Amino acid sequence: MAETSLITRRSPVTPSSVDAANRTVRVTWSTGAAVLREDFQGPFQEVLSLDPAHVRLDALIGASVLDSHQQNGLRNVLGVVTDAGIAHALGWAVVKFSSRPDVEPFWVDVKDGVIRHLSVGYSVEKWSETTTAGKRVKTAIAWTPREISFVAMPADAGATVRANPMTTEPAEVVTTPAPALETRAAVNTEIRALVRSFNLDTAVADGLIDRAASADEARLAVMAELEKRQATAPRIRTDSITVGTSHDDPATRAAWMGEALYTRIDPAFSPSDPARQYVGLTLPEMGREILRLRGISTIGMAAGSVITRSLHSSSDFAIILGDTVGRTLRKAYEAAPSGIRQLARQVTVKDFRAKTAIQLGEAPTLEKVNEHGEFASGTMAEAKESYKADTFGRIIGITRQAMVNDDLGAFSDLSRRFGQAAAEFEAQFLVDLIEQNAGTGPTMDDTHPLFHAAHANLASAAGVPSETTLSAGRLAMRKQTGLSGSLVRVTPKFILLPAELETTTEKVLAAISPAKSADVNVFSGALTCVVEPRLSSATRWYITGAPEEIDGLEYCYLEGAPGPQIESRNGFEVDGVQIRVRLDYGAGFTDWRGWHCNQGA
Numbered sequence: 110m111a112e113t114s115l116i117t118r119r120s121p122v123t124p125s126s127v128d129a130a131n132r133t134v135r136v137t138w139s140t141g142a143a144v145l146r147e148d149f150q151g152p153f154q155e156v157l158s159l160d161p162a163h164v165r166l167d168a169l170i171g172a173s174v175l176d177s178h179q180q181n182g183l184r185n186v187l188g189v190v191t192d193a194g195i196a197h198a199l200g201w202a203v204v205k206f207s208s209r210p211d212v213e214p215f216w217v218d219v220k221d222g223v224i225r226h227l228s229v230g231y232s233v234e235k236w237s238e239t240t241t242a243g244k245r246v247k248t249a250i251a252w253t254p255r256e257i258s259f260v261a262m263p264a265d266a267g268a269t270v271r272a273n274p275m276t277t278e279p280a281e282v283v284t285t286p287a288p289a290l291e292t293r294a295a296v297n298t299e300i301r302a303l304v305r306s307f308n309l310d311t312a313v314a315d316g317l318i319d320r321a322a323s324a325d326e327a328r329l330a331v332m333a334e335l336e337k338r339q340a341t342a343p344r345i346r347t348d349s350i351t352v353g354t355s356h357d358d359p360a361t362r363a364a365w366m367g368e369a370l371y372t373r374i375d376p377a378f379s380p381s382d383p384a385r386q387y388v389g390l391t392l393p394e395m396g397r398e399i400l401r402l403r404g405i406s407t408i409g410m411a412a413g414s415v416i417t418r419s420l421h422s423s424s425d426f427a428i429i430l431g432d433t434v435g436r437t438l439r440k441a442y443e444a445a446p447s448g449i450r451q452l453a454r455q456v457t458v459k460d461f462r463a464k465t466a467i468q469l470g471e472a473p474t475l476e477k478v479n480e481h482g483e484f485a486s487g488t489m490a491e492a493k494e495s496y497k498a499d500t501f502g503r504i505i506g507i508t509r510q511a512m513v514n515d516d517l518g519a520f521s522d523l524s525r526r527f528g529q530a531a532a533e534f535e536a537q538f539l540v541d542l543i544e545q546n547a548g549t550g551p552t553m554d555d556t557h558p559l560f561h562a563a564h565a566n567l568a569s570a571a572g573v574p575s576e577t578t579l580s581a582g583r584l585a586m587r588k589q590t591g592l593s594g595s596l597v598r599v600t601p602k603f604i605l606l607p608a609e610l611e612t613t614t615e616k617v618l619a620a621i622s623p624a625k626s627a628d629v630n631v632f633s634g635a636l637t638c639v640v641e642p643r644l645s646s647a648t649r650w651y652i653t654g655a656p657e658e659i660d661g662l663e664y665c666y667l668e669g670a671p672g673p674q675i676e677s678r679n680g681f682e683v684d685g686v687q688i689r690v691r692l693d694y695g696a697g698f699t700d701w702r703g704w705h706c707n708q709g710a
Contacts, residue, residue, distance in 0.1 A: 127220050132206045133191065134219055138229040138257055139200035142332060143246070153238075153245035157231070157252060161195050165253040169193045174204050175258040176215070178230060187212050190257060198328075200229075202257060215259065228260040293321070300327045309334055362402065363425040366395050367432025374437060374521045391515040392416070392426075399425045413513045420509065420679050420686075430507055430686050431677030434524040438690065441528030442672055447536040448641035449543075452603055452653050453662040453696070457671070458498050464665060465495040466699035494554050496697025498665050501534065502690055503527070506683035527690055531673040539664065539696055540643040548649055548708070551698060559698055560706040565589060568707040574604065574614045574650060579636070582652045582705045589702045597702055602655040604636045609647040610709075611640050648709025661703035667693035 126135035143154040158164070172190045179185040186207065193202040206216045218224040235251035297318050304314040304327075313334060317327045368380040369387035380388060387395065393412035396419040400407050403422060407415055419426055458464050505527060511519050543559070545551045549567070550559025560567040565585055572578045586599045606614055618638055636652070653661065666672065673692045680687040698704075 129220060132188075132208065132216060134204050134206075135201060136204055136227055136257070137199050137201050138193075138227065138254065141198060141200075146247075150245070153247050156246060156248045157200075158248050158250050159195055159198050159200060160250075163250045163252065164195060164200070165251075166193050166195075169202065169254040169257075172254075172256045174206075175256060177260050178228065178256070178258045184211065187215050187259065193254075200254065204257065219259070224259050226260050228258045229254050230256040230258065296322075296324050296327075299324050303327060303331055360425070360428055363399070363428035364432055366390070366398070366425075367429045367436075370395070370429060370433045370517070371436045374433065374517055375440070378436070392512045393515065395429060396426070396512075399423060413509075416509055416512050424679055426512070427677040427679050427686050427688075430512075431675050431688055433521075434505065434507075434677075434688050435675035437521050437524040438528035438531070438673060438675065441525040442532050443528075445529045445532030447532055448639045449536055449539045449605065449643070449662075450664070452605060452639060452656060453539060453664050454656040454660075455671075456663060456665045457668045458665045458695070459668050461498055461500075461667075461693075463495045463497040464695070464697075465493050466660065466663070494697065494699045496663075496665075496695055498667055498693050498695035501692045501694060505688040505690065506680060506685060507688065508683060508685040510685075512685060524688075528673070531690065531692055534692070535664070535694060536641075537643055538694070539662065540641065540645075542696055542698070543651075543662070543704075544645060548646060548706075550701075550706075553698065553701060559701050559704065561701075564701045566701055566705045568705070571648075571708040572710050573648070574606065574610060574617050574707075576617070578707055579604075579617065579652070582707060586652060586654070586702075586705050591702075597659075599654050599659055599702055601636060601652050601705075602658075603639050603653045604650065605639045605641055605644075605653060606650040607644040607647050608640055608642040610650055611638070614638055614650075646709065650707055650709060652705040652707075654703035656703075659703040660700035661698060662696070663699050664694065664696035 128134070139157050139159065141157050141159040143156050146153055146155045169190055170193050173186045174188040174190060176185045176187055188204055188206040191203045191205045193200070195201070206212055206219070215224065231249075231252055231254045233249045233252045235249070237248045237250045239246050239248070300317050300322065301311075301314045304311065304317075309331065313330070317330055322330065365381070365384035366387045368378075368384035369390065370392075372378050372380050372384075372388050387398070390398070393415050396412075396415040397407045397410075399419045400415065400422065405418065405422065407418075410418070416426075456464075505523055507519075507523075543550050546558045549561065552558055553564075555563075557563050562569075565588070568578065568582060568585070570578065570581060583601045586601050589597045589599050591597045604614060604618075615638060618636060656662065670691075670693055673690050676689045676691065678687055
């Protein structure tokens, strides 16, 4: 776990300190109680130090109060933290609820005691690790509470809303230790207050007082009771988006298992530290772990039953396999060769509406300022081309039988093929684009096809690549004019050709050591050969400029989703897991001046 990872810890809430007039409630967001966590070294007790010197409260005051840590939109903000501090070894805060109509049901449930739990999100900047009675204890000695959420189930089971009236609580953070207790009566009072604040049975306080326990002994005993309560508390999963990394969230553990599973497919992959504990587990073994985390015993359960029960009880296998397939597919997609794609420029679009590329003409030439100091006005011509992104996709089914058999090869091969197919689809899409209209390309905004005499980019003398045909094509590109008729600087960079012309063209572009100047190969090193076997014509070839220097072929992905995207769920059409591969993609030509076509002999 990274030192600055945001973690969540959940706490119960009671309505005993609700101020209905001001729509506020006082909550205890931490008692410092030990919470069982687990990392790649194994289980450990996590303790949040409530020494004021160890806690940075400035980020909490003014922070948002959320619904189950959901941060995808302002509608999930329920209120704001107006005050916070540390008093009597407890972290407290005052939460003010919004008056929005959609927040009113939450506010009513808090007042009525229906919503009783909260969770604090925090980051840890520094840990102190010790071993007590053979158990690892990691204490956060530099940490920052960052937000508070109302949730379904607490982890810090002893923290509650303070029972004292709002007007009697201290308004500032306590930064000095509480004074030492001097009498037995004071110790007993502190014990009863401690037990009451954690909602423990009064018998716990009576037992501590009967044996004349000190205040420190009482705190340790209360902590032990809280750990006992936490160990027996039912595990409840809430399908919510958690800020940062929630170590209580089964979805997070499922993602770690996905990393571990991918390690078996690609041994060169390095999983994150939390995922290492699952490396080497088979799919049925992961199923047992999924059920164990939900409190379901798997003793005597066969592998097939484990998989079936896991599929029916949660969506964890969909997350695990979706993560693994996604990594395999992405690697195959990125490794798949594509000749034509390197000649196009990649962009992103915000939506599926047509993307319009505006072509600005050349700036007007400068003219001499007359003797009266007047400047002549000029205009710039413009034109436009457009295309749009569309959605493409397929569904992969991973059967229950393959999962029971732990058959990684079956679905890794399938996902690898889908990655290659996605790259193949994109390349073929570009090839189909330039081969429209019987090889003359798509129709442009001026109603002419891409390659046309009116665009001065279609060779009048067809032939195979040679010094003559290459010279003619290069000259035509150098002579291209803009919208205003002025020359446009186009530097030929690539020659795109079918596989049938590869050998012939390589000979033409080969470097030689000439005996006389007439034998010099002027095209040696001047053009880069790009072979595209998907081209349907065995004779047609192209010269292009560099896509970063001049507009021409362009392809786009939807913003935030470059390349194929993965979604997964437990199957309905198949007995197992379904994984959907989606690609939001489009392509078009935004200008013709950077491309030249020769129909070939």
